[in-house]
Amino acid sequence: MAPSSDSPSKARRALIGVALVVVLLAAALSGAWFYLAGRLDGELSRAIEQARARGTEIACPNREVFGFPFRIGFRCDSLSVVRSGDRPFEAVGGAVRTAAQIYRPNRIVGEMDGPLRVDGPDMPPLDIRWALGQVSATFWTEGLDRFSLVTEEPRVATAASGAGDGKSIVEAAHSEAHARRRDGDLDIFTLMKGGKLTFPGAPDLPPLEASTDLTIAGAGDWLSGAARGQTGRELFAGRNVSLRSLLVEMDTANAELSGDFSFDDEGRVSGTFQLAIADPKKIAELVTTVAPNWRDIASGIASALPMAGRRSDGRTVIELKARNGILAVGIFPIGKLPSLR
16 A cells, blocks of 8 residues: 655645745746836836926926725825916816726726816916816727716815815716727716706706717727817817717706717818707896806797797607708708807
8 A cells, every 4th residue: 555645745845836836926927017107107207307398397296106005096285287388288186196907007096186176278367166077088009999977966066265165166966978989989978967057147957967988980080189279160170079968957947969070170060960959048048147148049949949840759850951060950940059279
């Protein structure tokens, strides 16, 4: 009969083998983490230098890479972006934290502490605050592939001296913005719940909900920076846009716009739209409050609804056509849409 003394010896060898594998895996994981950490820090420094060469200063004081061993990311005490030149811009926010799982380093989740102060051309200085905000971004071979921004209790106000004493412009219970690259196109979805708009001299409006769902043809590379430095007119010239839904709901009133359209080299829009409205009077009041320049168009649509509209699912549906910036119901023009700048 064979001796049994070999069994403990085999068990010890197996245990040693397992321990060696664990040590090697740990060493490989540590090596990979420190390699990626070095790459991340180097890429951040390179991005800051490239921005400076284009006239934009980015400050991220006390920056450090953290997360060892299973996560990797960076954090700093604050983040500021200042651009000089003909169209100066400044954004200053609080502490920033980003992180990615070591096994999926191409998907990054980030947070920033408020408030965020923004000052740019053609706009008043803004004070932006939120109770909770999170950004996620996924990168692939062509650069940024997906981007999401989700905030709880966001509030945008005009900036003023002191803390938070500016006049509120818009606030909401919840907001989302998502963008993704799809077959070279750019899909965009936005959502706002429990929104409240405030404008000087305007009456109080009930809370509203709004969402947008659209695709911009051939604009997938905008996520990789191809849109940088271009005007709206330059970006959209000759480009097709498919608007699946632009929905605004306020109490019993709601309006939903859909259609396909494009812009010419002068920034003028052409396309065909479907507009479905419940309680058009209240919607017209909202448009007049938010965008006074659209007052005549809103009134024209409200006047045309009884004659040219059809009823569907409790709403009145009307077809609108735009040609070189002129909006019409059938053959009757009702107003001129603003051109892109």
